[in-house]
Amino acid sequence: MEQVIEKRIGISSLVNKIVSAEDAAALIQDGDIVGMSGFTRAGDAKVVPLALAQRAKNEKIKIDVYTGASLGPEVDQILAETGAIRKRGPYQGDPAIRNLINKGEVLYVDAHLSHNAELVRQGIIGPINFAIIEATAITQDGFLVPTTSVGNSPIFAQYAENLIIELNLAHSESLVGVHDIYIPDAQGERKPIPILNPTDRIGDIGIKINPDKVKAIVISNEQDAPSLIVEPDNETQDMANHLLDFFRSEIKAGRLTNKLAPLQSGVGSVANAVLEGFKTSEFEDLIIFSEVLQDAVFNLIDAGKVSFASCTSITISEELQKKVYGNIEKYADKIIIRPQEISNHPEVIRRLGLIAINAALEVDIYGNVNSTHVGGTRMMNGIGGSGDFTRNSRLSIFVTKSYAKGGKLSSIVPMVAHHDHTEHDVHVIVTEQGVADLRGLAPKERVPLIIENCVHPDFKQQLWDYYNEAVELTGNAHTPHNLEKALSWHVNAAKAGTMKF
């Protein structure tokens, strides 16, 4: 065991830094700002946060926690429920912390995932007292090799005053070489990010660290919390079929080939199901350039449909974890894990001309999208990278089932109750009903496409009634709305549980 550990810590002086999780957690002070590794439950520090949660049961401690994105239960459930988290950013997805956020007990800064690194550089997030980063190994050259995500770990490691490393032996050393760590210089002194193809490696195999900052190394042996993918159903299958048909029409129009363009796909069951739809399609030699690789991507690699995948995180089910991490050599030359500042960078996204597929909570008749707020007030997860990709992609597609709550709510409403992506950024909407291609259209040209192609039949007439009244009321203004009724569907849903009048 000791030999295994020493093999993974290439700097011998650091071997002395190995301590228990409790001793490492004891270093954190009340009021600290802590940057943690982890992105969509992957590659997050696990044992130190648990030890910190133990401490927080008996001791007043409140810290600010910034990460790549959502974490597993150790932080966003167990630590959060002790009351030890004052502020959290830039993304979460756990019911426990979500509940605390919506009771006003945790402050949450929901942010574009490409923005965090700049905020750290400027000291807006910070000073970062501790970075806690899960690692596969520390090389002789002083590179910290992450595990299953990179996220914001490079910028945290660069700016944190102190480092705590969780060396996770559950991951094979064959992960070394899968990451590609490139950190831009300060704004104004920066060179172009030299990615010309999704397959380009431009940086180091790990995060260069200053060994003097390392205050503790804790040995762990834990897999990531597995993702809970819901199996595709008839409606997600319909959405996938509509999307594939839309791609076919783009090929006919000469805008795409059957290799499409590098694909980004949001996190969650719908996005995963839509990607699975490619498995039996004629599309091939597909490239993924995304935030998160979910099960579907590995299934598509196995099926010979996807030839390469770039990401900042791998979030997969327990079954896939066994298959992929037990066999990482098989996938290592087909995958790059990058910092989220790079995977989500507008420069790279626009240059490569991605196709972005993200999930919407609700959409309105003019094409505005709510990705985050249930009923306009309660935070669900966060905007994540959807804005980074949506704004800059060649094709920005939003997918949602046309209804929710067994048909009582329509996912297409007169006006979204919270705006994350405006009409200027949304190209295509896909529901199980069909596709609305909004590109190049004025607001009033979008309305019939959205209502006729995407809305559930139960709500079509009701939306037409709203729109026609708004046209009348405003004298056919640029964006007709009846502001007295624009949010009435949500008000009715809150009061009576339905958007049907």
Next chain:
Amino acid sequence: MEQVIEKRIGISSLVNKIVSAEDAAALIQDGDIVGMSGFTRAGDAKVVPLALAQRAKNEKIKIDVYTGASLGPEVDQILAETGAIRKRGPYQGDPAIRNLINKGEVLYVDAHLSHNAELVRQGIIGPINFAIIEATAITQDGFLVPTTSVGNSPIFAQYAENLIIELNLAHSESLVGVHDIYIPDAQGERKPIPILNPTDRIGDIGIKINPDKVKAIVISNEQDAPSLIVEPDNETQDMANHLLDFFRSEIKAGRLTNKLAPLQSGVGSVANAVLEGFKTSEFEDLIIFSEVLQDAVFNLIDAGKVSFASCTSITISEELQKKVYGNIEKYADKIIIRPQEISNHPEVIRRLGLIAINAALEVDIYGNVNSTHVGGTRMMNGIGGSGDFTRNSRLSIFVTKSYAKGGKLSSIVPMVAHHDHTEHDVHVIVTEQGVADLRGLAPKERVPLIIENCVHPDFKQQLWDYYNEAVELTGNAHTPHNLEKALSWHVNAAKAGTMKF
């Protein structure tokens, strides 16, 4: 005269293409899609559109007009009022066409100004039957040299089936060399845009054209419609002072030096007045990297405060036109005019780390911004480049007076009635009352800063009442709103002319 013209047309075969404006306008067919030069009333084609308007009085003709941004009266007033414009994009600012848009008589596609070139490449805008481009000269090497703006002319010239050139003799040939034309390749085959400093020249002095596409050259001799800058008043002066103080605090925090960072400033009197505020400040060696240079920039160059300015358009008052265009040699080495795809490119904006200063129509208590829609339904001008800059800048600042209509309306409302920039993109709000720095804050942390620092005293308590009730109603949710009342201020303004209850 003929000698002058021949000197300006370097390709002798093209001299035969000189025709009258009427003959050139006769080439345009009903139903054509026309790309025109011009950006905020600068560098727009003038005499051909006027001749087309004359034709349209007696003949059914409807065309789609895409430009850089807003045009002078020839198109957006005179041609529009003949009913000859079916669809218009991506920006306008003339009361005449605005009125037609808000009566449903002109379709308007309001878009991020960096997005148009990609839409042309993809054929979403197009096929472009004609491009009508104002030029200073055509060089022997086949470069069309624009006049006072570049805008979307390069992409229009590249993709249009036919070209009509307005050779404008009102501009000195010394304009040749001021432009820098760089056109990215198709997405996926593209190199990094090699701008590392605002002063970098990376392209050609003009737009490479295919002479075979030139169907007509029309000689003109007209200055741009001058901008109508309203003189700074006490309140814009207060806003400028608040902004300068904010910059001073950023310097103290170590985030800026007294050279600040490359500045972008939106179009309009408020933005111009705010920039004028630098004249008597201690800041120096300032660099502008913006869309439009207004009067203030030239005054700052003259005052020795601004050392370089990059733009896509020069929109100045009549007085400044005489000074600048009568003396362009004096400014030529301090200015670059670029395509709007480059001036507004996320890649360049984020790399350079701009400070973006844009005007808001209204702002809400969580920091969402409405830039475009009066009362949520009537289009004012358009989003322009504000989204390109806001999303990607180091510092994204919005300025607005805290009230409108003599104090009856508050510019800070419970919920904006149209969303152009979401809470995720807005860093700082400045009114004549003060500054709210929202960076790194959760929604509920932003509320007291916005209300206490930016709101007019007449509306403070009313906003607190709204917020407190919303907190109560939602159980202190992430973003408290009372959806029944969120837009009630606008409803009241529409009905009773006031937001005071």
